Amino acid sequence: MNEQRGAGSTSQHHVPDYRYHTLVVTVENKSGVLARLAALFSRRGFNIESLAVAPTDDERFSRVTVVVDLESAPLEQIIKQLDKLVNVVNIRELHPGHAVERELMIVTVAAGPDRRDELVEQLDRAGGKVLSVGADAMMLSLVGPPPRVDEFEELLGQYGIIELQRTGRVALANLDEDD
Secondary structure (H helix, E strand, O other), X not given: OOOOOOOOOOOOOOOOXXXXXXXXXXXXXXXXXXXXHHHHXXXXXXXXXXXXXXXXXXXXXXXXXEEEEOOOOOXXXXXXXXXXXXXXXXXXXXXXXXXXXXXXXXXXXXXXXXXXXXXXXXXXXXXXXXXXXXXXXXXXXXXEOHHHHHHHHHHHOOOOEEEEEEOOOEEEEOOOOOO
């Protein structure tokens, strides 16, 4: 999987990057389905920018939200190959700029007592939360659109990131979309 996070602009008015498309794939909630899906992407050389999997309200199904890099393959080809997988029930594209996308970041940052106020001020501006405070470090969380999470991660670099974990992107179509 591609660990790069370069799709976002650093400005406050993010323009969607049409190189990346979000697909929502409903699959049967069975053992090995995710492995088959990942193997398909690997075999075909399709690049995954982000992947998140969770059960749905119906225990028979899981929802896979996958952000694909269209430089690795045309979207139609990716969808056609996914549709061939036995356990795939439904595939839906969320058009760039027409979906609400969120990502969670949990990060431990070097932060002695002399830098904490400054760090908390930055965190408040971004809409994040302090999860834990140690002698020389703080654990923070931020949920937001991927470009905002990217920007905050970049800002935290000046403090010294000790450990960082980001979820894959989750997304739903805007309510005003005609589907």
